[in-house]
Amino acid sequence: MKKIKGFNRNQINGGVKGLMSQNLFVKCKACGGIIERKKIIENFYVCKLCGNYEVLDYKKRLAMIIDPDTFEETNVYTDFCDPIKFPGYREKHESIVSKIDLNEAIVTGSGCISGQKVMVGVMDIRFMMGSMGVIVGEKVTRMFEDAEKEKLPVVMFVASGGARMQEGIFSLMQMAKTAAAVSDFSEAGGLFISVLTNPTTGGVSASFAFLGDIIIAEPRALIGFAGKRVIEQTINEKLPDNFQTSEFLFEHGYIDLIVERKRLKEVLGNILKIHSKENNKKFRQRPAAENASMRSEE
């Protein structure tokens, strides 16, 4: 078990001291505006000038959501899986592993959100666009199995370009595998909260991402299966500008909530509390009490 210590929003990138050694200012990728690095960290990596949501790596996401010093990583795989011996895949994989602090496109583990223990998964698009191959599918599946064993809810932060083409049919099979894992977990009574972030597309959106009991999205995230242009060409029709955004999907009933990043931890904490064992017990007791009062009236 690898424990990542000291998660604290102000300690990201080495805290304020660390900031001094890095660039003091950053450029917003959306509006081009120059913002003080400290200000953007304080604003949860949302640009104050244009409201653009910076795509987060797994450490930033965990630091914002998981209580400090509670995260413990599970199912760490350092192996490499190349089921169809795709040309250049191994080299590409090795090159990414040497550059960033990740072995795969997802990090899973357990941790607390506002004092409530959960199993958490965070996808990271720095690793091959957060695509799902055999190892990502296995990690997602094991996360749900572990959650069922430990009777914990699952919170998943999704960010993905879809299935990993370098693994061919084996990556597509992960859609069925992860969907089956969610189904087993659900039948056992587990709570699964899926948080869709920018971008959530392809085979991941078509499998576990949309199987949450509660589906939350960050504002203005790109969420969809095939690209907009491909659909337009197929159906020969112009699609609305906001097609495949959180807001469009919310209007059409695919998403339960759109939550601003600064409120995400609070909202998740509240949902977990409502569905906690204590609250469940109270909820189950209520019909019995109502029955008793009905009988006394008879």
Ligand SMILES: [Zn+2]
């Ligand atoms: Zn901006």
